[in-house]
Amino acid sequence: MRELQYFENCPVTTTLHSPPYKRMSYDSVERPHQLLVVVIDINPNQLLFARQPGSLTQLMNSVMTLLNQHMMLHTTNRVALVASHSSGCSFLYPDQNQSNSDILLRQQDGQYEVFYHLETTIKKKVAAVMQTDLQVNSSECLLSGAMTKALCHINRLQSARKESERLCPRLLVISSTGDTAAQYMNFMNVFFTAQKLNIPLDSCMLLQDSGLLQQGSDITGGLYVKVDALAGLLQHLAWLFLPGPGVRKMLGNPPPVRVDYRAACFCHRQLVDIGFVCSVCLSIFCRFNPVCTTCHSVFKTPGLPPSKKRKAAAQTQDNVLKR
Ligand SMILES: [Zn+2]
Numbered sequence: 001m002r003e004l005q006y007f008e009n010c011p012v013t014t015t016l017h018s019p020p021y022k023r024m025s026y027d028s029v030e031r032p033h034q035l036l037v038v039v040i041d042i043n044p045n046q047l048l049f050a051r052q053p054g055s056l057t058q059l060m061n062s063v064m065t066l067l068n069q070h071m072m073l074h075t076t077n078r079v080a081l082v083a084s085h086s087s088g089c090s091f092l093y094p095d096q097n098q099s100n101s102d103i104l105l106r107q108q109d110g111q112y113e114v115f116y117h118l119e120t121t122i123k124k125k126v127a128a129v130m131q132t133d134l135q136v137n138s139s140e141c142l143l144s145g146a147m148t149k150a151l152c153h154i155n156r157l158q159s160a161r162k163e164s165e166r167l168c169p170r171l172l173v174i175s176s177t178g179d180t181a182a183q184y185m186n187f188m189n190v191f192f193t194a195q196k197l198n199i200p201l202d203s204c205m206l207l208q209d210s211g212l213l214q215q216g217s218d219i220t221g222g223l224y225v226k227v228d229a230l231a232g233l234l235q236h237l238a239w240l241f242l243p244g245p246g247v248r249k250m251l252g253n254p255p256p257v258r259v260d261y262r263a264a265c266f267c268h269r270q271l272v273d274i275g276f277v278c279s280v281c282l283s284i285f286c287r288f289n290p291v292c293t294t295c296h297s298v299f300k301t302p303g304l305p306p307s308k309k310r311k312a313a314a315q316t317q318d319n320v321l322k323r
């Protein structure tokens with residue numbers, strides 16, 4: 001029902017005749033050499049897989065369909081898939097250990113060879129990843145590492161290309177783990193690196209919100225969407241994340257979310273509303289520390305601010321005196 005609401009908010013007639021359509025410039029048309037790098041969290045110990053059996057298959061099928069769709073849009077389009085799991089992060093596609101000559105192109109039921117290759121490679125790699133994860137029983141989300149890997153991959157591809165054939169990269173993160181404040185710094189480093197490299201970071205959260213990824217998408221000009229039911233995942237992916245940022249402006253997107261810009265304290269890795277900031281290294285603490293644990297600067301204990309209690313007490317005293 002929610003999907004329908006989005007369409008209702010943006011009737012077709014207004015979309016077609018609205019100013020952005022008339023003012024369509026080169027920028028708003030998707031250029032060739034689009035690179036879509038999808039980062040996915042497939043940690044087998046996460047809650048989503050425990051609560052909904054069969055959701056991993058559904059998730060992987062939706063993602064593979066998105067990748068195929070992206071490659072179908074233009075012959076110069078490229079895709080990559082990086083997974084974070086409980087023992088680390090791995091490339092699912094392209095297979096980093098496989099050279100181009102190893103690729104076996106065999107048609108299967110008339111299926112396009114590239115799609116067949118993508119599907120078999122990803123399935124094989126997921127099975128291998130799950131095998132290595134059997135010994136590890138950690139539910140910690142290693143998404144920031146996988147995102148860093150994706151950024152490195154983009155950077156390597158870009159540097160190997162001629163100026164005229166540079167890729168138009170973008171990142172899409174799919175996860176169902178909420179805030180992992182333990183990796184706050186890593187996430188922030190990824191966001192600002194992506195912003196500097198001009199790579200939009202789209203986030204698709206499954207059944208849960210993530211304040212950190214909201215911030216990341218906002219910083220880099222990407223789209224943040226929370227999908228409420230896994231059954232609607234493919235629809236969301238094809239509708240919102242298949243078109244690049246240029247085309248997206250012309251579509252009826254869901255209303256933007258209010259970004260939660262809280263930072264995590266460096267002492268307990270918890271998101272705080274108000275905190276103490278080291279004036280030397282800008283580290284954030286939830287309570288006053290006489291010595292900054294990051295840069296070891298020593299601070300004077302601040303005088304107590306006039307508290308409300310005291311003010312209230314003074315006022316009642318005044319009132320008593322007036323009487
Ligand atoms: Zn703290």
Ligand SMILES: [Zn+2]
Binds near residue numbers: 292293294296
């Ligand atoms: Zn400091």
